[in-house]
Each structure stands twice: as structure tokens, then as C-alpha cells.
Amino acid sequence: MFSQSEENYIKTVYHLSIDFDGGISTNAIAKALETKASSVTDMVKKLSEKEVVIYKKYQGVTLTDFGKKVAASIIRKHRLWEVFLVDKLNFSWDEVHEVAEQLEHIKSPKLISELDAFLGYPKQDPHGDPIPDAEGNIHQINKKLLSLLSVGEEGVCVGVDDTSSEFLKFLDKQGIGLGNRIKIVEIEPFDGSFVIEVNEKVLTISNKIASNLYIQKR
Amino acid sequence: MFSQSEENYIKTVYHLSIDFDGGISTNAIAKALETKASSVTDMVKKLSEKEVVIYKKYQGVTLTDFGKKVAASIIRKHRLWEVFLVDKLNFSWDEVHEVAEQLEHIKSPKLISELDAFLGYPKQDPHGDPIPDAEGNIHQINKKLLSLLSVGEEGVCVGVDDTSSEFLKFLDKQGIGLGNRIKIVEIEPFDGSFVIEVNEKVLTISNKIASNLYIQKR
DNA sequence: TTTAATTTTTAGACAAGTCTAAAAATTAGT
DNA sequence: ACTAATTTTTAGACTTGTCTAAAAATTAAA
Known part of the structure; x- marks a missing residue:
């Protein structure tokens, strides 16, 4: 069906489309995939032939409905495997x-459906991101960046925006994890840092950290 | 380290070396990998550069000690995944x-060591083949082809030689599986077929079937 | 609005892995 | 031992995915 390389491009266009409305630029894709713009142009032409994206020269690309389905299925696999690694194989x-x-x-429909069942049909991956269902539907949960809350507001930490190892390790060190109830105690006007209460402890986090934590209210 | 393609060649040479002593011929590899002899020559040269095989023109190849280790590690992964699929994901x-x-x-040492632990350090794959340990040692169990036994002998079915889907489905249909105790009741001199007793039932299997079943005595 | 900077595309090249067709070496047959 | 058949290798080509460098288009700036 699609090569690994093609799948990586499709997934990348999908991710970039989330926080950008309109055609995804060649350069943006190149940067995300750590490759060169000329390589992106080549691949994008091919994916356009295959009706995965709509591409007009110099206009960037957008996924077709078919392309979105393909992307969802790749992301579904990715996130189910992440759950497997964390829940069953002691990965952090x-x-x-x-x-x-x-x-x-890995290509095997049975593998994924059985894995899904084996994991108990999880709805989120270890970073709180939703796992697309077998039909490609993605059920986004209601969440807000912690940095957008005001003093006194509270909610449950349900996800992270940045999933880099450094950031996640930092959260581990601070004792912040998915499912933790977080309350805004104070916001420093000077640097926008947040004083929060989590797990009975009060700690201060920078605005950058606060902009990478998703909170579900109510 | 090694590309998927290189790994497939290494694994194939290893398997072919088991029932053939001496250099593995270009044609044998080509046949096993369903590719052309010229492709094999190219790859074999590359693997020879990388000190995985010893290759002299027109002489076939043999794995170096390093090559054997690489092969064992690939086979270890293959067989551990097979156990996972059968034990955890309901594959037959x-x-x-x-x-x-x-x-x-898939490249990840942690993945394999954790998978091994998760599966309870299995010693055999679902076809009864030994799983190499992390150091690449393969502990061959003592077994004999059923076709080499005589009337009255008995033992436990511990493996199959042919792992084709057709053969395995046939065994399922006959109710023959790993761990079953099998006793030779009679051998037909005419066509070499075997009358065996397995699971309280008596059935007749052709010599071809008998030549693909491994039995461990006592 | 005309030039300058940036982005994107094209053109041509390269590496990996494969193939076909032809040449060379080996093995087998008589 | 000398052809004949087979096996293996070489030579050249093709595909996928990538790259560099240059050209073309777009966007920004003065």
C-alpha cells in the first residue's frame, strides 16, 4: 500500500494540519521530517498522484479525506503500540x-485489532492523545492549556503538548503525571510563571511548562 | 546497523546452513528469498565486506561467528514475536x-528484553523451535523425526519441520499439536504411512506428514 | 512598485536494492 | 578429457528516496 517513507510524510502532514489551517508548506514538512525541501516536493507529487493529498505548486498540500483516513490509521497504530510499551513492557x-x-x-489488520482488544480498547495514549478508532474517527477530549487558566481554576492533567523526552522527564521529576488534579494557586505577572498545587504539594512552573500541559476542567 | 534486506539474507543463510554443511550456494539463497541469483551475488559481496559472511567467488557463502550472532538475534526476535502473537493476541x-x-x-534492545520477560522467558516458539538467548546461544532440544521411529516407540510432539500454513492447518484438523503424546501403532511397508495413537485416538498419517513432525522421546 | 529575500521547484546526481542479458566459471555427461 | 548443461558473476539499467545547486515563483521591503 504505502511505503514507510510515504507513511511518514502522510502522518507529518496530518500533524502539521492540526495547528495550521490551509496548505502545509514544503518547508514546514521538510523541517518536521528533517529532510530537504526538494525531497518534499518529490514526495508530495507522488502522494498527490495517489490521491492522498491535494497539491498545487507553491501552494502547499492538504490531506484528502482518504489521506486523513490513512493518517488516522497510522496514528492509531502508533498510539496503540505506545500504550502496549508503557502498560505491558515497562517503558516510561x-x-x-x-x-x-x-x-x-507493521502491516497486519489482525495484529492491530487484537492488540487493541488485548490492551482493553484504550482511548488515550500515554501522553493523553486520543487513539483513533478502527474507522479513523478521532475523539478529541475537551482540554485546555494550563497556561490559559486563571487563579483558582482547577482540573485534571489529561495530556501534554510537547512529548520530548526532556519535558516528560522534567514532569516525572516534579511529580506531575496524567490524571493528577492541578489547581492554580497564583500566576506571577512578571514572567507568567504558575504556582500550582498538585498531589498535595505546591510548586512553581514556568509559563513554558504551563503552555505544554493540558487540563480537563470539571 | 543492518538493513531489513541485509537481515533477511543473513537469516536465510543461517537457516540454509542448518541442513547443509559447507558454502551456501547463490542459487539456494535466491530460491529461498524468491529473488534472482545476480541480486544475491551483489548482496553477498556487501555482507562479505561487513564481515558477516565468508565469500569466495563460485564457492557459496558461510556465516562468520559474527554473522551467526547477528542471525541468532534476528531469529530470537522473530520467535519471541511469534510467541507473543500466539500467547497474547490469539493468533494461530x-x-x-x-x-x-x-x-x-524492529530495532530496540529494550523492547526485546522486556518482551522476553513479559512472555515469561519462553524457550520455544509456537512451532517448537528454540528461541536463542540474548547472547545468541541456541539450545537445541533433543528431538527426532517421527518417521525415524519404529513400531511401539512413543514420545511427545515437540516441533514441526515444515511451518507452512497448509501443513499446520492439517495438523489442527487432525488434532495433532505440540505437547501431544504420540505412539507408533503400525508402519505400512507399502507406502511408509504411519498409524499413530494420539489423544486417545488412532489415525493414519502419510510418510510425508511423519517426516515433518518432531518427537521427543521421554 | 521595483528590488531584495525567501520559498519552492527543477534538473541532475547518487546510494540501495533489484532486474535482465550476456559472459565466465564450474560441474556433469559421454 | 572434452563438450554440454548449469551455475554464478558481471555489466548495465531501473526504482525509490534522497541530495545539491541552480532556476523560477512568491513574498517582503523600501
């Missing part, structure tokens, strides 16, 4: 990404 | 091969 949430990058390309 | 023993062919190329 900062270790799963690169292995899941490989596992997501 | 005739369905695991092609998925394991893909999974065996």
Missing part, C-alpha cells in the same frame, strides 16, 4: 516514541 | 509467520 512515557515510530509501519 | 500457529517477518526488524 518518554521512551516510547522512537520504538512506536518503527512499530507503526 | 499458522498465522504468525508473515507478521513476525516484519516485527523481527
Whole structure:
């Protein structure tokens, strides 16, 4: 069906489309995939032939409905494998990404449906991101960046925006994890840092950290 | 380290070396990998550069000690994944091969050591073949082809030689599986077929079937 | 709005892995 | 031992995915 390389491009266009409305630029894709713009142009032409993306020269690309389905299925595999690694194989949430990058390309419908069942049909991956269902539907949960809350507000930590190992390890060290109830105690006007209460402890986090934590209210 | 393609060649040379002593011929490899002899020559040169095989023109190849270690590690991954698929994901023993062919190329030492632990350090795969340990040692169990036994002898079915889907499905249908105790009741001199007793039932199997079943005596 | 900077595309090249067709070496047959 | 058949290798080509360097298009700036 699609080569690993093609799948990586499709997934990348999908991810970039989330926080950017309109055609995804050649350069943006090149940067995300750590490759050269000329390589992106080549691949994008091919994916356009295959009706995965819509591409007009100099206009960037957008996924077709078909392309979105393909992307969802790759992301579904990626996230299910992440759950497997964390829940069953003692990986920590900062270790799963690169292995899941490989596992997501394994071709076997039965493997994925059985894995899904084996894991108990999880709805989120270890970073709180939703796992697309077998039909490609993604059920986004209601969440807000912690940095957008005001003093006194509280909610449950349900996800992270940055999934880099450094950030996740930092959270581990601070004792912040998914499912933790977090309350805004104070916001420093000077640097925008947040004083929060989590797990009975009060701690201060920078605005950058606060902009990478998703909170579900109510 | 090694590409998927290189790994497939290494694994193939290893398997062919088991029932053939001496250099493995270009044609044998080509046949096993369903590729052309010229492709094999190219790859074999590359693997020879990398000190995985010893190759002299027109002489076939043999694995170096290093090559054997590499092969063992690929086979270890393959067989561990097979156990995972059968034990945890409800695959039957005739369905695991092609998925394991893909999974065996995933690169992550932690993944394999954790998988091994998760599966309870299995010693055999679903077809009764030994799983190499982390150091590449393969503990061959003592077994004999059923076709080499005589009337009255008995033992436990511990493996199959042919792992094709057709053969495995046939065994399922006949109710023959790993761990079953099998006793030779009679051998037909005419066609070499065997009358055996297994699971309280008596049945007749052709010599071809008998030549693909491994029995461990006592 | 005309030039300058940036982005994107094209053109041509390269590496990996494969193939076909032909040449060379080996093995087998008589 | 000398052809004949087979096996193996070489030579050249093709595909996929990548790259560099240059050209073309777009966007930004003065």
C-alpha cells in the first residue's frame, strides 16, 4: 500500500494540519521530517498522484479525506503500540516514541485489532492523545492549556503538548503525571510563571511548562 | 546497523546452513528469498565486506561467528514475536509467520528484553523451535523425526519441520499439536504411512506428514 | 512598485536494492 | 578429457528516496 517513507510524510502532514489551517508548506514538512525541501516536493507529487493529498505548486498540500483516513490509521497504530510499551513492557512515557515510530509501519489488520482488544480498547495514549478508532474517527477530549487558566481554576492533567523526552522527564521529576488534579494557586505577572498545587504539594512552573500541559476542567 | 534486506539474507543463510554443511550456494539463497541469483551475488559481496559472511567467488557463502550472532538475534526476535502473537493476541500457529517477518526488524534492545520477560522467558516458539538467548546461544532440544521411529516407540510432539500454513492447518484438523503424546501403532511397508495413537485416538498419517513432525522421546 | 529575500521547484546526481542479458566459471555427461 | 548443461558473476539499467545547486515563483521591503 504505502511505503514507510510515504507513511511518514502522510502522518507529518496530518500533524502539521492540526495547528495550521490551509496548505502545509514544503518547508514546514521538510523541517518536521528533517529532510530537504526538494525531497518534499518529490514526495508530495507522488502522494498527490495517489490521491492522498491535494497539491498545487507553491501552494502547499492538504490531506484528502482518504489521506486523513490513512493518517488516522497510522496514528492509531502508533498510539496503540505506545500504550502496549508503557502498560505491558515497562517503558516510561518518554521512551516510547522512537520504538512506536518503527512499530507503526507493521502491516497486519489482525495484529492491530487484537492488540487493541488485548490492551482493553484504550482511548488515550500515554501522553493523553486520543487513539483513533478502527474507522479513523478521532475523539478529541475537551482540554485546555494550563497556561490559559486563571487563579483558582482547577482540573485534571489529561495530556501534554510537547512529548520530548526532556519535558516528560522534567514532569516525572516534579511529580506531575496524567490524571493528577492541578489547581492554580497564583500566576506571577512578571514572567507568567504558575504556582500550582498538585498531589498535595505546591510548586512553581514556568509559563513554558504551563503552555505544554493540558487540563480537563470539571 | 543492518538493513531489513541485509537481515533477511543473513537469516536465510543461517537457516540454509542448518541442513547443509559447507558454502551456501547463490542459487539456494535466491530460491529461498524468491529473488534472482545476480541480486544475491551483489548482496553477498556487501555482507562479505561487513564481515558477516565468508565469500569466495563460485564457492557459496558461510556465516562468520559474527554473522551467526547477528542471525541468532534476528531469529530470537522473530520467535519471541511469534510467541507473543500466539500467547497474547490469539493468533494461530499458522498465522504468525508473515507478521513476525516484519516485527523481527524492529530495532530496540529494550523492547526485546522486556518482551522476553513479559512472555515469561519462553524457550520455544509456537512451532517448537528454540528461541536463542540474548547472547545468541541456541539450545537445541533433543528431538527426532517421527518417521525415524519404529513400531511401539512413543514420545511427545515437540516441533514441526515444515511451518507452512497448509501443513499446520492439517495438523489442527487432525488434532495433532505440540505437547501431544504420540505412539507408533503400525508402519505400512507399502507406502511408509504411519498409524499413530494420539489423544486417545488412532489415525493414519502419510510418510510425508511423519517426516515433518518432531518427537521427543521421554 | 521595483528590488531584495525567501520559498519552492527543477534538473541532475547518487546510494540501495533489484532486474535482465550476456559472459565466465564450474560441474556433469559421454 | 572434452563438450554440454548449469551455475554464478558481471555489466548495465531501473526504482525509490534522497541530495545539491541552480532556476523560477512568491513574498517582503523600501
